[in-house]
Amino acid sequence: MEALVLEQKGVLAIREIELPLEVGPTDVKVRIHTVGVCGSDVHYYTHGAIGPYVLREPMVLGHEAAGTVVEVGSEVRHLAPGDRVCMEPGIPDLSSRASKLGLYNVDPSVRFWATPPIHGVLAPFTVHPAAFTYKLPNNVSFAEGAMVEPFAIGMQAAARARIAPGDVAAVIGCGPIGIMVALAALAGGCSRVFISDFSAPKLAIAGQYPGIIPVNIGERNFAEVIAAETDGWGADVVFEASGSPKAFAGIFNLVRPGGALVLVGLPVEPVTFDVAGAISKEVRVETVFRYANIFDRALQLIASGKVDLKPLITGTFEFKDSIAAFERAAAGSPSDVKLQILLGD
Ligand SMILES: [Zn+2]
Secondary structure (H helix, E strand, O other): OEEEEEEEOOEEEEEEOOOOOOOOOOEEEEEEEEEEEOHHHHHHHHHOEEOOEEOOOOEEOOOEEEEEEEEEOOOOOOOOOOOEEEEOOEEOOOOOHHHHOOOHHHOOOOEEOOEOOEOOOOOOEEEEEHHHEEEOOOOOOHHHHOOHHHHHHHHHHHHHHOOOOOOEEEEEOOOHHHHHHHHHHHHOOOOEEEEEEOOHHHHHHHHOOOOEEEEEOOOOOHHHHHHHHOOOOOEEEEEEOOOOHHHHOOHHHOEEEEEEEEEOOOOOOOOOOOHHHHHHOOOEEEEOOOOOOOHHHHHHHHHHOOOOOHHHEEEEEEHHHHHHHHHHHHHOOOOOOEEEEEOOO
16 A cells, blocks of 8 residues: 655655555454644654654554545444544553553553554555444544544543533643643633643634633733633643643642643653642642543534534645645644645545
């Protein structure tokens, strides 16, 4: 099959590659239609590694995918050829201790698309466990289906926050994940979500959604804005979605007493933060690693119309132009949120 292959750091090629396509009894074979370009794909392209995951041999990129089922294994009951689907890119060992606890996202043996050495899905077909393949509601497009993966991270963050109706949230960082977190927090019951960044174009994209209030921290201090807007009380929930070490200085000034801090962004290096600041307010600190048991809920929210991810798709490329898509993503235009690559029509 012809796939988008990351040969080594900085070198992409569209070329033939042998990929396993045997359909086991609990698998489905999917013809890929749309694949989103993710920051992690781009990081492997530009740096050849993310933390402990190092590219050592050519790897197909892409893990945010939607497509059409073309074949099902003999034991698959809930899907049939012709079904439009999206796929959860992590495949856990279902008999692992983590999976048995419902925490399959932290199963140490999880195999995740486009994380070395596992191939991704920027290719015409993939074979995937049916249990991690989700039928798209009729009113959810392939483009939206391919947005479920990044949105699921926002949903996981909102779930970890244990939002109560009417909560005020603060999101640090207005990148794609920060925006996903803000949308999930609103859908989860927040009355207002303040989101901070230095980038005016990024903030403008987030600010088009009613209920999301952009704060340019090049102009205003985020903690002062939150204090002014909450009578000095603080946000019920603070989401850290920038991964910037600088975000941790004074972070607990944003949180109300007894509130929550949810860590979503991945700092490259260890960071220091103010433990006494957390303790003095008894702040609950939560972490988010990918997602578990979220995809079906994300699809329900999108289908209901409560969450509209379409404005976040800022560029669509044909598969033959997928290297150009990666170059544009690597250039990091602040007015781009999500680029997608089309393999089908
Ligand atoms: Zn992603």
